[in-house]
Amino acid sequence: MPLESLQISTPTDTTIVLTRTFRAPRRRVWEAMFTPERMRRWMLPPPGWTLTVCECEARVGGSLRLAWKSEEADPVMTLRGKFTEVVPLERIVHTETMALGSGQTIGSLVETHEFAETDGVTTMRITQAYESKEARDAAIGSGMDQGMEAGFQQLDALLARPS
């Protein structure tokens, strides 16, 4: 398994945990994650969308504002949040609410980022806590866990065969 491999797990009914390592000290990962001009580089919009607003104040009470606009018609999508906990280089917690241009809310979650550094390699753990199991399942599309993933890997060969 390569060092950078993304791990996704669902430790509870309402959470998704993403773990990923980066070959960089956490100071640099932190800056890339929470500085607006850096965020624009990796906050890839869905195909056909453009990121129009990107504001991020990584301090307690600071706000997070993102907006996307569709190239096709007029719809706009926004994400608004507040930072509730900030331990520089270690841990950061923010709320986020996605909404349509009309103001209609799509869903809310609390996102926690945790950083650990060993020998210049940073492990980032993102925990997304949704309001309900249904909202969590809608986000991930399933209730997949590590064990299932291991099972799926063994099934790969079989699935490749036409049935």
Add this chain to the structure above:
Amino acid sequence: MVLDRSVRLDRVFHALAHPARRAIIRQLTGGERNLSELASPLRMTFPAATKHVRVLERADLVRRRIAGREHLCRLHAPPLRDATLWTEQFRKNWEARFEALDSLLVEMESEERSRPRRR
């Protein structure tokens, strides 16, 4: 249609949420097995194994045929393919973001190197 798909997926994920049922699926990747062959490596009673097989059947992951006195189970993989495709989208989106982050971090490193150091 959408509801059908989500009900179907719910059943698949419920079926896969138990280690014994995942073990049964792994066994069945080796081919058709009867109920006692499935039960014995799990150190499980025959009725307990039957119960798990029923859950897998409801998710359409296992199909059963009766040959004489034997109940033969085989894996039916298409629902699994459906389920993996669905979750793969979530994974792909995040992988794409993190790969972009990887390149950004490399760039930031060379920026730092070329920047004159302050004392």
